[in-house]
Structure formats: C-alpha cells, structure tokens
Amino acid sequence: MSIVVTGATGQLGRLIVQHLIADGVAPGEIVATGRRVERLADLSERGVRVVESDYSRPETLVEAFAGATTLMLVSGSEVGQRTPQHRNAIEAAKTAGVQRIVYTSVLHADRSTLPVAPEHVETEALLRDSGLAITLLRNGWYTENYLGDLAQAARSGAIVAAVGDGRVASAARDDYAAAAAKVLSTEGHEGAVYELTGDTAWTFDELAAAATEVLGRPVEYRSVTIDEHRAALEAAGLDAGTIGFVLTMDETTANGALAEVTGDLPALIGRPTTPLVDALRAAQA
Ligand SMILES: NC(=O)c1ccc[n+]([C@@H]2O[C@H](COP(=O)([O-])OP(=O)(O)OC[C@H]3O[C@@H](n4cnc5c(N)ncnc54)[C@H](OP(=O)(O)O)[C@@H]3O)[C@@H](O)[C@H]2O)c1
Numbered sequence: 001m002s003i004v005v006t007g008a009t010g011q012l013g014r015l016i017v018q019h020l021i022a023d024g025v026a027p028g029e030i031v032a033t034g035r036r037v038e039r040l041a042d043l044s045e046r047g048v049r050v051v052e053s054d055y056s057r058p059e060t061l062v063e064a065f066a067g068a069t070t071l072m073l074v075s076g077s078e079v080g081q082r083t084p085q086h087r088n089a090i091e092a093a094k095t096a097g098v099q100r101i102v103y104t105s106v107l108h109a110d111r112s113t114l115p116v117a118p119e120h121v122e123t124e125a126l127l128r129d130s131g132l133a134i135t136l137l138r139n140g141w142y143t144e145n146y147l148g149d150l151a152q153a154a155r156s157g158a159i160v161a162a163v164g165d166g167r168v169a170s171a172a173r174d175d176y177a178a179a180a181a182k183v184l185s186t187e188g189h190e191g192a193v194y195e196l197t198g199d200t201a202w203t204f205d206e207l208a209a210a211a212t213e214v215l216g217r218p219v220e221y222r223s224v225t226i227d228e229h230r231a232a233l234e235a236a237g238l239d240a241g242t243i244g245f246v247l248t249m250d251e252t253t254a255n256g257a258l259a260e261v262t263g264d265l266p267a268l269i270g271r272p273t274t275p276l277v278d279a280l281r282a283a284q285a
Pocket of ligand 1: 056104
C-alpha cells in the first residue's frame with residue numbers, strides 16, 4: 001500500500017500525513033506532494049517521500065503518483081482553476097495506475113448553495129466517470145475559518161456579522177484530517193460519501209462566548225443587517241471580491257446552510273469532534 005497526498009504543503013494535507021503516521025502507516029509508504037515542498041523538510045526527515053508537483057503541470061502529477069495505490073486528492077486552493085486542475089490529477093492517477101481516489105469535497109455538494117460548491121460538483125462528476133474506486137469526504141466548514149473573527153474580537157471586543165441567529169456546525173481542520181487518514185488507512189470505504197460536520201451547531205452568541213474564553217476579555221456578537229455589514233467592510237478598506245464573499249457567507253449562514261449535524265465525522269474518527277472553544281484556542285496558539 002502506498003498513499004500519495006496532494007496539498008501536503010498546506011494545512012489540511014500536512015495534518016493528513018501526520019495522522020497517517022500516527023495511525024501506523026509507515027512513513028516510507030507515504031508520498032507528500034505540492035509545489036512548495038521546502039515546507040516538507042521535517043516530513044522528509046521522518047522518511048516520507050516528498051515529490052514536487054503542480055496541478056497545472058500534468059507530467060509532475062504522473063511522476064508524483066507513480067507507484068501509489070491510493071491518491072488523497074486534497075482540493076486545490078486556486079478558486080476558478082480547480083476543475084481543470086483536479087481533472088489533471090484524476091487523469092494522472094489513471095496514467096500512474098492508482099486504484100482509489102479519496103477527495104475532499106464540500107458538505108452536500110449536490111445541493112449546496114455555497115459559492116465554492118460548483119467546482120466540487122464538477123470534480124465529483126469527473127471522479128465518478130474515472131472508473132476508479134472513489135471515496136468522497138464532503139467536508140463542512142472549518143472552525144479555523146473564524147480566526148479572523150477572533151482577531152477582530154481581540155481588537156474591538158465584538159464579532160460583527162449579518163447572520164442573525166444562524167448556526168454553524170464547524171469542525172476543526174484536524175478532525176477532518178483524522179477522518180481522511182482513517183478512510184485512507186482502513187478498508188471498506190469504496191463508493192462511500194461522507195457528509196462531515198462538527199457535533200454542535202453553534203450560534204454567533206456562542207462564538208462570542210468562546211472568543212471571550214480564549215481571549216480572556218469580554219466579546220459580544222453584534223448582529224447587523226447585510227447593508228450595515230457591507231458599509232463596515234467598505235469602511236475597513238476590504239476589496240469588492242472579499243466583501244462579496246463575506247456577505248454571501250452571511251446569507252448562507254443565516255439561511256441555515258451550515259447548521260446541519262450529520263454524525264459521520266465522529267463515527268469515522270471514533271470520538272466526538274473538537275469543541276469550538278478548544279479548536280479556536282489550539283488554532284490561535
Ligand atoms: N471546508 C472549509 O472550510 C475550507 C476552507 C478553506 C479551504 N478549503 C478547501 O480545502 C483545501 C485544503 O485546505 P487547507 O486549509 O489545507 O488549504 P491551504 O493551507 O491553503 O492548502 C492548499 C494546498 O493546495 C495546494 N495547491 C494549490 N494550488 C496548487 C497547484 N496549482 N498545484 C499543486 N498544489 C496546489 C497548495 O500547495 P502549494 O501552494 O505548495 O502548491 C496547498 O498545499 C483547500 O485547498 C480548499 O480547497 C476548505
């Protein structure tokens with residue numbers, strides 16, 4: 001068995017490699033890949049094979065995947081480029097003789113209203129058409145996505161958002177990585193679609209309470225309208241693209257699209273997901 005992990009130079013991929021080793025996979029059976037491989041010196045020293053590859057340069061992917069039985073395809077971060085990049089990775093996997101691909105998609109990709117969903121839907125279709133064994137890890141929102149709110153709270157004592165009483169069942173990036181490692185290193189996941197969320201759907205009042213605990217200062221949730229939030233973000237000097245994304249996420253959260261708790265994540269990792277306050281504290285450290 002040999003497992004190649006893309007995005008290993010990023011946060012989730014690195015954690016997946018670390019969990020694979022912790023779960024007993026021999027470092028020599030793991031290939032860690034990405035562009036900025038200088039970030040992987042410590043893993044290389046532990047015996048992990050490190051190979052540079054770029055989703056936009058198919059020949060580098062074939063080289064990185066050669067000899068692997070399983071590909072952990074961590075979705076790329078270049079939004080708008082991801083479908084062709086993932087197509088390159090899937091084609092390279094077929095050329096290299098990979099038997100199974102595990103892919104990090106998005107929660108309920110098929111009916112998600114999140115702006116990031118379409119590229120995941122397209123990638124899932126490419127995977128189904130590939131003829132290879134596939135497993136879909138439809139990841140929910142990362143708790144670490146709220147570190148910006150924590151920083152804002154540290155400065156101002158407030159978390160400002162137009163989410164009303166919308167809830168978010170986020171999980172720590174490390175929980176998603178633990179689930180990925182489990183699926184990669186154990187049998188019986190071919191064809192499975194896992195909808196992964198945290199165990200608790202928290203409100204922004206609860207986020208403020210967690211921030212209060214982590215920061216050691218009072219933090220309140222200031223609920224504003226979309227127009228008020230737009231004005232505040234413009235006054236803070238954010239660019240139009242970022243403001244659009246933040247406001248879309250406000251609406252998505254207010255509509256309850258991030259609120260579902262599924263139970264798939266604790267079932268895979270064999271323990272409850274990391275509580276909000278613990279995940280924020282760990283991420284901040
Ligand atoms: N569920 C969520 O809340 C959430 C939030 C953010 C992101 N995501 C998704 O989850 C993925 C992993 O998250 P993360 O936190 O680990 O993101 P990250 O730290 O930004 O890592 C992204 C990884 O993608 C790799 N990558 C990007 N473009 C590439 C290219 N052209 N060729 C090869 N590798 C490329 C990067 O490697 P190099 O730059 O070294 O090549 C890096 O290893 C993201 O890429 C994104 O698709 C999910």
